[in-house]
Amino acid sequence: MNPGVVSRSSDPIVRPYTERCADLLSTGEHALLGISSFNSYYTDERVEQLLSWAFCEFSRVNVLLPGAEASWIPSMRGANPGRARKRARQEVARVRRRVQRTLADLGVDDPDAVTFTWTEMADNAHYDRILEQAWAGYQDNEEFRSACESISTRVLQTNFGEANPDPWTRESLIGYLLAELPFLVDTPRILGVPNSVFCYHRESPMVELLSRSSFSPRISADQGHIVISIEDEPVVPAPRAAAEAVREGFAVR
Known part of the structure; x- marks a missing residue:
């Protein structure tokens, strides 16, 4: 908890992937909040609600922005x-300014220390090690490569209605998926925290892939x-009660 942070908004809707995630x-x-660039979902109001919730629920919070692969x-x-x-650089910089402005408004002492892109983690040994493993898997494991390409096709179809980009664009998208992957796998080692929860407004197909393989x-x-997420949906158990709700058999949606 961060008692110095002013909470101005109602809690978002929270759904852990698994019982372990709820724990x-x-x-x-x-908490590591992933905030996308070029994404109209992240309005000023939603960014404020997400950050306010996170700083009231967690001892420490960081915000992850996309890197060059955007x-x-x-x-x-x-x-x-x-x-x-x-x-891409301009848009990520714009989103960073929005996030840092909101952090300052919420009373966070050092907004700049909270926010980073994955490109800025290039000198982090743990991040680099996992990224190297991811690229090695993509290059050497046909099944993993096929799964990543299938995910990239789904992303393209969902966002642009077609899935036949030029090779440079396809490579950039694959790079995007793999550059984010270390934070889906082991944020605690990368940032030096006891444990971490990655937070995003929709399910990650990469998490699904890594979990079942x-x-x-x-x-x-x-x-x-x-x-x-922040939507007009049914109320779910409060975040602090999520683990208990799962154990008692209630669906966390």
């Missing part, structure tokens, strides 16, 4: 590689995942 959520140790999105909109990279890298026992 990690209930500890309140650390250039696949403007590339799909017709930008050439150079222009796509520039637009024998691919390396494997998800750490101290790494949890939740879907957290």
